[in-house]
Amino acid sequence: MYRLYEMGDSGNCYKVRLLLHQLDLAYKRVPTDIFSGETRTKEFLALNPNGRVPLLVLNDGRTLAESNAILCYLARGSNYLPVESYPHALVLQWLFFEQYSHEPFIATNRAWIHLLGDADGHAAQIEANHPRGLAALAVMEQHLKTSKFFVGDDYSIADIALYAYTHVAHQGNYDLGNFPNVRGWLNRVSEQSRHIAIDG
Amino acid sequence: MYRLYEMGDSGNCYKVRLLLHQLDLAYKRVPTDIFSGETRTKEFLALNPNGRVPLLVLNDGRTLAESNAILCYLARGSNYLPVESYPHALVLQWLFFEQYSHEPFIATNRAWIHLLGDADGHAAQIEANHPRGLAALAVMEQHLKTSKFFVGDDYSIADIALYAYTHVAHQGNYDLGNFPNVRGWLNRVSEQSRHIAIDG
Numbered sequence: 001m002y003r004l005y006e007m008g009d010s011g012n013c014y015k016v017r018l019l020l021h022q023l024d025l026a027y028k029r030v031p032t033d034i035f036s037g038e039t040r041t042k043e044f045l046a047l048n049p050n051g052r053v054p055l056l057v058l059n060d061g062r063t064l065a066e067s068n069a070i071l072c073y074l075a076r077g078s079n080y081l082p083v084e085s086y087p088h089a090l091v092l093q094w095l096f097f098e099q100y101s102h103e104p105f106i107a108t109n110r111a112w113i114h115l116l117g118d119a120d121g122h123a124a125q126i127e128a129n130h131p132r133g134l135a136a137l138a139v140m141e142q143h144l145k146t147s148k149f150f151v152g153d154d155y156s157i158a159d160i161a162l163y164a165y166t167h168v169a170h171q172g173n174y175d176l177g178n179f180p181n182v183r184g185w186l187n188r189v190s191e192q193s194r195h196i197a198i199d200g
Numbered sequence: 201m202y203r204l205y206e207m208g209d210s211g212n213c214y215k216v217r218l219l220l221h222q223l224d225l226a227y228k229r230v231p232t233d234i235f236s237g238e239t240r241t242k243e244f245l246a247l248n249p250n251g252r253v254p255l256l257v258l259n260d261g262r263t264l265a266e267s268n269a270i271l272c273y274l275a276r277g278s279n280y281l282p283v284e285s286y287p288h289a290l291v292l293q294w295l296f297f298e299q300y301s302h303e304p305f306i307a308t309n310r311a312w313i314h315l316l317g318d319a320d321g322h323a324a325q326i327e328a329n330h331p332r333g334l335a336a337l338a339v340m341e342q343h344l345k346t347s348k349f350f351v352g353d354d355y356s357i358a359d360i361a362l363y364a365y366t367h368v369a370h371q372g373n374y375d376l377g378n379f380p381n382v383r384g385w386l387n388r389v390s391e392q393s394r395h396i397a398i399d400g
Contacts (some may be wrong), residue, residue, distance in 0.1 A: 073289035
């Protein structure tokens with residue numbers, strides 16, 4: 001059985017739990033609190049030298065880090081990751097977009113404001129991040145004008161990855177009022193079979 | 201023939217040129233200057249709504265963005281991207297590590313200091329980024345203690361992606377003196393068949 005080192009209200013960890021559930025794969029959760037230093041212990045760093053969750057441990061003890069790499073690993077051979085070369089590459093394109101242009105601004109502001117309750121302590125960074133998060137949402141909004149999901153008409157791990165922090169963006173003070181296509185897409189994702197909610 | 205919208209001294213663009221050359225694939229370079237706004241024109245945004253290079257245009261006009269997604273697309277079926285599930289996932293793990301934990305600190309400081317010559321204008325951000333870039337280099341250093349390349353004994357696109365900004369990290373005031381394993385690996389990468397240098 002897989003072991004997943006994770007934190008319940010982390011969007012990056014939620015991505016993996018959502019896919020594991022949709023694929024009906026058994027796994028054991030190992031709660032690991034980022035904020036109390038549990039990803040920086042000697043024991044954890046031996047598993048992931050980059051000191052981050054989620055971390056997936058396979059049956060044989062081999063480890064895999066990086067939420068979106070874990071999604072690709074688990075989704076391989078399923079309907080959630082196209083096999084054909086170009087749509088497969090488009091899924092990866094959106095996964096890299098999520099980690100580079102979306103998560104550092106939207107997830108980070110949510111963590112400071114909502115999870116840590118320390119908006120004042122990070123006011124300058126939150127303000128600097130905000131327009132960059134809006135820019136990512138604008139790219140998504142434009143794409144979703146003509147696309148039901150991120151890669152064509154089929155729900156994929158690109159949708160799972162982008163859903164994770166977009167559906168809680170309001171917790172980072174992002175207003176989705178001006179992003180009707182994003183809101184419609186969030187609904188479509190949440191209506192997928194075997195969808196589960198984020199914790200907390 | 202592929203068309204590649206790119207900038208010569210961008211590491212993200214260099215990754216793609218290096219792989220195209222090593223795969224002996226013909227392509228046409230379309231020089232696109234980030235700093236003079238050429239990725240923000242209406243014409244360019246029609247190709248990549250996220251306004252970034254590199255952007256690959258296929259023969260039939262379809263586009264692909266995100267440097268590491270382009271590497272995966274081009275490397276498919278070659279020796280540079282393992283087919284087997286777990287090593288394939290490890291390549292992706294390092295590609296996501298590069299874009300999340302490495303590039304935003306090492307490439308960004310290099311851009312401000314070396315490409316724009318504006319260290320003073322970004323002094324606070326450069327200082328904030330520096331320890332995070334060092335942390336990424338430390339993760340690489342530890343991994344390379346026991347590994348010839350990032351995924352086992354074989355050069356892959358994980359090495360290409362991490363080489364791109366690591367070998368010019370000194371241009372962002374990162375000293376590789378304390379990272380002997382990283383320096384040894386840089387040499388091994390540069391000795392690969394059909395290696396080419398970054399421009400500029």
